[in-house]
Amino acid sequence: MARVVGVHGIGKQLLGEETLRQQWLPALNDGLKRAGATERLADADVAMAFYGDVFRPEGEYLAVGDPPYTSQDVEAGFESELLLSWWQAAAASDPGVVPPGAEDTLAGTPRSVQAGLRALSGSRFFAGVALRAMVSDLKQVHRYLLDPQLRVRARGRVADQISDDTRVVVAHSLGSVVAYEALCARPGHGVRALVTIGSPLGIPHLILHRLQPAPIQLGGQPRGVWPGRERLVWTNLAEDGDVVALVKDLRPAFGPHVRCARVHNGSHAHDAAAYLTDRLCGQTVKDGLA
Missing domain, CATH: 3.40.50 (Rossmann fold)
Known part of the structure; x- marks a missing residue:
């Protein structure tokens, strides 16, 4: 071994x-x-x-790659809070990223989620990463921590x-x-x-x-x-x-x-x-x- x-x-x-x-x-x-x-x-x-x-997901003839996620698929709570954390960290290390404002700290509103994804897409860290891939990453962390069967597997x-x-x-x-x-x-x-x-x-x-x-x-x-x-x-x-x-x-x-x-x-x-x-x-x- x-x-x-x-x-x-x-x-x-x-x-x-x-x-x-x-x-x-x-x-x-x-x-x-x-x-x-x-x-x-x-x-x-x-x-x-x-x-x-x-x-x-199980393979389907009409589906390839990540699901076609959009900003509307980011769930309030864990996913939006993690997104905000990524945004804050990216802004702290990358001068090209506009930091979240006071209105954006209420992570979970559609507006703040869209603003966060838009800001991260322009960061050095997420350069070239498609929006749907970013949302997919958020959901992977979420699923691992909150899906007991998946976690055990x-x-x-x-x-x-x-x-x-x-x-x-x-x-x-x-x-x-x-x-x-x-x-x-x-x-x-x-x-x-x-x-x-x-x-x-x-x-x-x-x-x-x-x-x-x-x-x-x-x-x-x-x-x-x-x-x-x-x-x-x-x-x-x-x-x-x-x-x-x-x-x-x-x-x-x-x-x-x-x-x-x-x-x-x-x-x-x-x-x-x-x-x-x-x-x-x-x-x-x-x-x-x-």
Whole structure:
């Protein structure tokens, strides 16, 4: 079984295990090289825990790709609040994005949703991303957190790939939430290193408070359960311009033992490959395999 398990992020429902492994394997090896490792990962060393298809509708002859979502499909509550959070984060890191005004903080009104999607479509982060894809991403996060059956299926895909040989789990974006919950559900696992990249795990109320297992209250503040034994080394990498990773420092949410670092991905702020090729990512993978 694989020594490294990768867990993909949001919006990969049209891909698959082999497609993603072909993308991740060379990027992981580039990161190892940057970290000075002499070892290179072979095909058999890396497995992808693919869960994207649980979000993909059954094929129909007249339907291709994402559903034709519009701004009217963004639901009030979770989806509109997450959209507003993305908008605020994009405006804070991209001078070309007009920040939300006071009238837009009432996320959930049709006007504020349309304004948010329009602003994000012009940001560096979402450049080239179709509106329907943005809405689809919002709905994927929403469905994972609020659909118990889908959540169990997605977590099972990760658990199925983790064997006694697995030493490192690298999880991107929404995949970091799936991987975290899968590891928590298997407390006896032998994973030595968890690497979360572009992770939304630290977002209070929207993500953190909805995790399974639920955070405990420590000094009046929620503290996420540690996803393994004490010896597990958890490293979280975030880019300043990555709006999905709204909370860059996970230590307040999960404790001081999470190693948090900022990386520089340029215009590809949330791209998995940009994270994987970074020296810090490579060093964490190298240490986990040693």
